Amino acid sequence: MITFTLNGLEVQVPAGYTILEACQFFGIEIPTLCYYEGLEPYGGCRLCLVEIGEGNNTKLVSSCTYPIEEGMIVRTNTKRVVHARKIMIELLVSICPTSKTIQDLASKFGVTKIRVPIRKENCILCGRCVRMCKEQMQGKAIGFVERGYKKKITTPFNIKSDDCKLCGGCIYVCPACQLRCQGPDASTDLCSGCLHFEPSCTNTHDDMQCWMG
Ligand code: SF4
Ligand code: SF4
Ligand code: SF4
Ligand code: FES
Known part of the structure; x- marks a missing residue:
């Protein structure tokens, strides 16, 4: 077991836990976005920041990728963490304001103003x-291309990939897409098709927000 200090209390977790896993184990909520249980942590969105260290020697780290170490001091709700978290959410809203997942994060964590230009992208590159x-579909149908502000997700050669099994898994986990679109038969504002792994629009919509068409 590894002993460390979490928000002032000495606690123990099994070796190999990340800070996020340890916090979840002790019921401490940390917002996440690129993290998804069952998938390898990626550390891309920096929403899960926590502060480690003490005195003048502290730093912010992404809790979903940072392993717990013996004697570590972790704080999850300092002014610095709360401020950084709000800035990350603000940036995410500015990139993709149509994502209900991100709008809900803004509401929950007290983000009331967006001070950066709204870009209205369909993807936050999580x-x-x-x-x-x-990892789950053993496919290579989609991936990142380019770098910097040109970075995006696409299929090989930007055409429909034969490697795609039309499983809908990518849509199911997408925070920008899953709660935005609705299929042709949806009776509410939310699309139940994706949630049930049966996207109802794949045969009828040419402009669907997924990689399957
Ligand atoms: S539907 Fe998505 S997750 Fe499934 S194989 Fe195609 S690209 Fe991959
Ligand atoms: S398409 Fe969705 S899941 Fe994929 S990187 Fe963009 S926001 Fe994330
Ligand atoms: S599969 Fe269809 S309904 Fe589901 S998210 Fe994609 S476009 Fe929207
Ligand atoms: S959830 Fe940890 S960096 Fe995105």
Whole structure:
């Protein structure tokens, strides 16, 4: 077991836990976005920041990728963490304001203003879809291309991939897509098709927000 200090209390977890896993074990909520249970942590969104260290020697780290170490001091709700978290959520809303997942995060964590230009992208580059395809569906139908502001998710050669099994897994885990679209038969604002792994629109919509068409 590893002993460390979490928000002032000395606690123990099995070796190999990340800070996020340890916090979840003790019921401490940390917001996440690129993290998805069952997929390899990616550490891309920096929403899960916590502060480690003490005195003048502290730093913010992504809790979903940072392993717990013996004697570590972790704080999850300092002013610095709360401030950084709000800035990350603000940026995420500015990139993809149509994501209900991100709007809910803004509401829950007290983000009331967006001070950066709204970009209205369809993707926040969290990589959940790529990892879902690769790790759970054993596919390589989608991936990241380019770098910096040109970075995006696409299929090889930007055409429909023969590697795609039309499983819908990428849509199921996508925080930008899953709660935005609705299929042709949906009777509410939310699409139940994706949630049940039966996307109802794949045969009828040309402009669907997924990689399956
Ligand atoms: S629908 Fe295609 S691209 Fe999406 S996870 Fe399944 S195999 Fe991969
Ligand atoms: S398409 Fe969705 S799941 Fe994939 S990287 Fe973009 S926001 Fe994340
Ligand atoms: S499969 Fe269809 S309904 Fe589901 S998210 Fe994609 S476009 Fe929307
Ligand atoms: S949830 Fe940890 S970096 Fe995205």
